[in-house]
Amino acid sequence: MSLIVQKYGGSSVADAEGVKRVARRIVETKRAGHDVCVVVSAMGDSTDDLIDLANKVSPEPPARELDMLLTAGERISMAVLAMAIADLGMEARSFTGSQAGVITDAEHGRARILDVTPGRITQALADGHIAIVAGFQGVSQTTKDITTLGRGGSDTTATALAAALKADVCEIYTDVDGVFTADPRILPAARKLDVISCEEMLDLAANGSKILHLRCVEYARRYGIPLHVRSSWSRHPGTLILDDPYGEGSDMEAPIITGIAHDLSEAKITAVGVPDELGKAADIFTAIADAGVSIDMIVQNVSAGDTGRTDISFTLPQAEGTKALQALQALKSSIGFTELLYNDKIGKLSLIGAGMRTTPGISAKLFRALADASINIDLISTSEIRVSVVTRSDQLEAAVRAAHTAFGLDSTEGEAIVYGGTGR
């Protein structure tokens, strides 16, 4: 008998039929002899509907009250899911984040989990019940107010609960079959991965893969919780995310390239004609940091000739572009650059693989593949297990395809991998 934490996203419980389908799946797991704790998101688009309602009464609703409002979404889905399970003859108990002991800081809208004290969940499981926990929410340690965890919150709830309960596995149910070598929506030849390391998954998530949020994977790695990303629409095994699947005693060899992430949500800012003097880069990035903007890649070009000036480029989320431009524009004369360029028609491709550490020549092979496909590279950045390049946004898909083929990742089955669900 195992203790299994299962997380179902909003698209899996979008309506009453979805709730019933998920309930059957949960009951099957329980009937197979396992203890089951379920984390559930709000039904379908209900969170958006609540945000619309909030905006009808206030253009900028207070964060505390917005959290109070939005947490109604999971309250509804978890209660309805518990009812659907009861209708199948099993006893289920729903618990809010607060009742489940999800203790957070007081940062409304993006609270961090400080502790999980799941006494009521442990008791419910000991009583033979299925425990249903509201994802995405907790309670502030200091103010006792209800908080939400922000993006990827329900996945994080599931992983944190799995850690606190010492679960054998945390299953993240979604509408794709698992983690793929590339996004199957743009590359039908992408292959599903059976196993991936937390480290690789973190790099995928940080570089545009939407399948799991960074925080959830970080949590799983820190507490050594095996994650299993799989489809709620099929019975196929999905992708196991393990702390160190290639470590000592493992018979698995780290693949050179595990997968390719792509990201169209970034923009590039270039400060042109920055005086090539000590401390100018520091000035620029201090201003950016002070504006609360997080940046990704940074490239400083070599000074052209003896002009004594250089260009500094960096990428950042498009949503923060205006803020960054304003912060820099205010310092134009003190820093002494001649102009600012802004480009949000860029795409980033990242090649990720733990085997890169011991295999030279990966970057060269990538650049060659892109050149052969007539794709120009704008920026480059590398880490131990990752090579990222920025291209024109309209060339990004072609870049993913070229790299996928060049590194032998294409499915050998000669057909598209079928992946279920709504494609969301």
Place this chain on the structure above:
Amino acid sequence: MSLIVQKYGGSSVADAEGVKRVARRIVETKRAGHDVCVVVSAMGDSTDDLIDLANKVSPEPPARELDMLLTAGERISMAVLAMAIADLGMEARSFTGSQAGVITDAEHGRARILDVTPGRITQALADGHIAIVAGFQGVSQTTKDITTLGRGGSDTTATALAAALKADVCEIYTDVDGVFTADPRILPAARKLDVISCEEMLDLAANGSKILHLRCVEYARRYGIPLHVRSSWSRHPGTLILDDPYGEGSDMEAPIITGIAHDLSEAKITAVGVPDELGKAADIFTAIADAGVSIDMIVQNVSAGDTGRTDISFTLPQAEGTKALQALQALKSSIGFTELLYNDKIGKLSLIGAGMRTTPGISAKLFRALADASINIDLISTSEIRVSVVTRSDQLEAAVRAAHTAFGLDSTEGEAIVYGGTGR
């Protein structure tokens, strides 16, 4: 400066516009220098929508989970109301029943309040905030599960909170202008009452008046909380409900007749030919009580001649008719009655007034007025301050009109009282 508890029902906050209107009203009260604690129901029909959702996944949802589900309704309305208040420049904090310290027993769907420990509300008021509390809900003392209070729950929450906070008044906002001498929907000549005693209001509520629930009035009387029933659509003062407005030191005289309640929700069961022996009535009403059916009026006819048999009639909620009939049918031979009659085409009229105690002849005058209007009386029951009669349901409105006129209750303004809102 007073401490005022205000309760707004679902029809007052049916949509974003309603929420904003209520928010303005609350802010006005606060700006006038009062401390304000607001109790709010779920928006419009949202509770019904949640029940529909529950029924889509389970014909008989577990009561614990139904409570978890339904309490999402007030969570939404209170958070949105707090946002609307913030948008007007005032700080408001919303609190769930549990956070507000509404401690109940564990009877899901009809929990009783055991205690109110409003520490967080007191603190919020001390901080100068407007406190918004979810009506209708609490938390079980023993199981720590979320409970709902059942019908009239939000009014009861407001009164209980007012008692715990030692509020100066508890204002119940609704969509009529106050308590009327009769239901103005069927009797446009009904007059709004300025004052009524708790005792009279209890009798009105127990006999079909929907304006306040019995439990709420009981609570107000027990703790001496003045209730003020008024319209959220107008600025007119409504009806004050006071523990003893006619007592010593008051210059008010108790009116002989305060008002007329009517009720179409009851049915009558008659057991025909019950042997006129000791203990037969006890057998019948023990069976009814064991079936969990609450009864209202009981009439035992005098035995006709020397047949040694009698008829026993009683009224009960129509919704419990089948249950009562089944319980009695099972005892037909042991009790020895010849047949059971069931009639749900009945209506009850109740004349209520604290002055009845000291004024003889009220019943006679009522019976005369009804006879003059050709209305047949089926059953009669009386208490110290009430006379109730059962008529045919299709004659009930005419009976209310006749009695209202006979006792001089008709408005002297010669026109219908305007009452706002949707008439719900």
